[in-house]
Amino acid sequence: MKTTTISDIALLSGVSKSTVSRVLTGNSFVDESKKIKILKAIEDTGYIPNTAAQSLRGRSTKSIGVILNLDPDYHFSDFVSMETLRGISSSAQMLGYRVSVIIEPCNQALPKILREQSVDGIIVMGLKEKEEALFSLAKTDNSESPHVPIVLLNYSEEYKSFPSVSFDNEENAYNFTRYILSMGHQDIGLIDSSKDVLAVSNRKHGILRAFEESGIVFRSEWYFEYTNINKMEAGRKVAINFLQLEKKPSVVIASEDDIALSFIAAVSSSGLKVPDDISVVGVDNIPMSQYSNPPLTTEKVEGYRRGVMAFKMLKSLLDGEDLKEKHLKIRSVIVERNSLKKI
Template sequence: MNNLNRKITIKDVAKRAQVSIATVSNTLNNAEIVKPETREKVVRAAQELGYIPNLMGRQLRSGETKMLGIFTDSISGPYFNTLIGAIANEVDRLGYGMHVIVTNSHNAVMDSVLGGIVDGAIMFEHRIGQMDITQIKNHGLPTVLIDRVDSGKKMSSITFDSMKMGHDATKYLLNLGHKRIGYVDGFSNNYDSNMRKAGFRQAINEAGLDINDMPILHGMYEEEIAYNAVKMYLYQTKGQLVTAFIASNDQMALGIIKAIQSSGYQVPDDFSVIGFDDIELAQYFRPSLTTVRNSIERQGVMAVHELIDMIHGVDGGKKEILPGKLIIRESTSIAKSD
């Protein structure tokens, strides 16, 4: 009886190609012992029959899934689009697949990380605490952190030099004569936001200015939230206003500029604005945005390579810190004299 719905097996491929089952298995697993002409016959037979390898069986035999996990609490916005795109392209180029796990559940993240569904993890996940990091280290899953600095035998981190660039951006404004600068931060549990703010504070202290005179507004990495925060600040402040703002990302910086303009002021004539990341829109916005350029694509590619190296037995332990660069555009200028 000819069952058209019968699943094609490796035995069927071997019969069509007129080789042994072992030869088919070696071919599908890219073993070097298979001759090129034999490999071509097996591949052609598998394609003709529509054979689909049993990936779960291969995983059980090899202990590998050929899948990498990207764990994050958000994939919205230009930063994540660039990062995830760079990771996906490199993962595909190197012959792996990837799961992107976006969840607000701490337990779901840890179950996925430790559950054996991936060979390694790239993590940008704020709900993961130090106890979780220790558990992941003990479990031995190769992991690259891109939102905090840590390391272990099977753990590395690749982060931006956010503190230095927060310092440098603030010092640039100070050198332009700005003595009252507002800072618009992201999430309180975000590494980059906290480091950028720490660099801001350091530069203010080095200049001999009172950090308490520098308002900290909360923008939550969102353009609209930053817009509302700055709009409210400009409306409610009765004393001297700041003359410049630094935002922890470009989306918030664009929201700040819109809030300034909708309040009857101009950038940079009345207020200077600096962002972070140098998203594509930053150069086309009017006024074009002065910002800190971070190597987002490079971070993604480096994370993939470091992770696959650890999967293949290379020890981790790296704490890579990528430099940034201040890009001067139209949204900053010399402060007006009081």
């Protein structure tokens, strides 16, 4: 069967294409009896307007692009990102938008997608520090370029001209650290091994702020940073160094749950007990963190919610509304389980 078009509907209901289009878009007056006939014809045939034709004429593709800016060596997709994608996708679908995922570095993906005009808006995940494409885009005055709104999922000073929805890394880390301090810990070790350097550095500020407030000094021999290897490999590596330490911290804050978990695994295989000998906490609240041994005390980072909010923000932009707040920041909640001991 060749596809049903608007002309078929027009023919079937004895009116012109224009009239059919008018009931379709609903922004014009149409005689009630004709409207009913048209609606019936649409119902009967299962007609759906051709999206290509609509985009061509109407200048709206009813689809958005999500740029997943993963590292080339990033061999798997982390939980929070996927939750975010799920959040974006389901809110987009709800409003009739398709979402195209583009797994490609931002600097390549962005110029291409902008010129292709194949999406109405863009959400960028996994922003890196040096994104030429964004930077140059920020500079061009808005009279240039056919205004495709962009929402970033990591706030960054550099690109603050773009609206963003991000986790409140500095504040969350500050709060989490204060909580840890309130549990009596004074000797705190840090493991940073996330590909998200922006987040890591913001979190570090928050942690240091909490340290300062309580007169804790930052000890560099307790700071482990491995950003160029697999994060779980990092957890294992840190464990090896950690075990050699003369004086050990009483708690270790890992920048992600995966890291914490692999650290715990490595450290417990050498006989150390968590949390009796050493407390370990993570960030993210990945599903596994609830079922590990011991269950992990962590900071719950709401990926799904971030996705929903990002799409909502993009939608406002698409509708030409202006944002109440240009940069949304999402607070975490602390999940108390058994890997952090009160001392």
